[in-house]
Amino acid sequence: MSDSAERLPLLDPSSTPKEVHAALTRLPDINLFRAMAGATTLYPSFSEYMAKLFQDMELDAQTERLAVLLVGKLSDCHYVWRQNIVTAKSINISDEQIAAIERGELAASCFSPRQQAALTFTKDCVINIEVDDSVYDASTRELSSRMIAELLYVVGTYMMICRFARSGRVPLDKEPGPSPYVS
CATH class of the missing domain: 1.20.1290.10 (AhpD-like)
Structure with a gap:
């Protein structure tokens, strides 16, 4: 990764809409998910999908x-x-x-x-x-x-x-x- 400054802001979970705040609690509190949550229209559904990747699948x-x-x-x-x-x-x-x-x-x-x-x-x-x-x-x-x-x-x-x-x-x-x- 480049040493240049970040391009996307890292959202503060406490100052996000309730559905985004709830989505941010589904996965670990890491910078990546806080940056991805900037797409407030998409992140709640995306976090639900990501959480499914950590549940049982046929692929071990x-x-x-x-x-x-x-x-x-x-x-x-x-x-x-x-x-x-x-x-x-x-x-x-x-x-x-x-x-x-x-x-x-x-x-x-x-x-x-x-x-x-x-x-x-x-x-x-x-x-x-x-x-x-x-x-x-x-x-x-x-x-x-x-x-x-x-x-x-x-x-x-x-x-x-x-x-x-x-x-x-x-x-x-x-x-x-x-x-x-x-x-």
């Missing part, structure tokens, strides 16, 4: 969060990378797995075949937008069509979040916020 939480880390890495988005390491560790993703993603070693033995398939799919999706037929076909050996659909939601959402953080020059929080998985 570890595979989903590894994909999020990869999107952050490929998007060169330090904000998303740093925040999601906290979230990843809260669901027992290992330092070895985090380091492998950071190095781009998506076929490392620390990943299950399902995780490897999801990471390869994620990389192709981020880089090429449309996943290559061979990557898609290989993914179907480990991921159901529902899991692939859920993965596409996750990848697309975090591609948008990375662009929001970088283009809005959202400043890093002093410390990453807590994991939404921890209640």
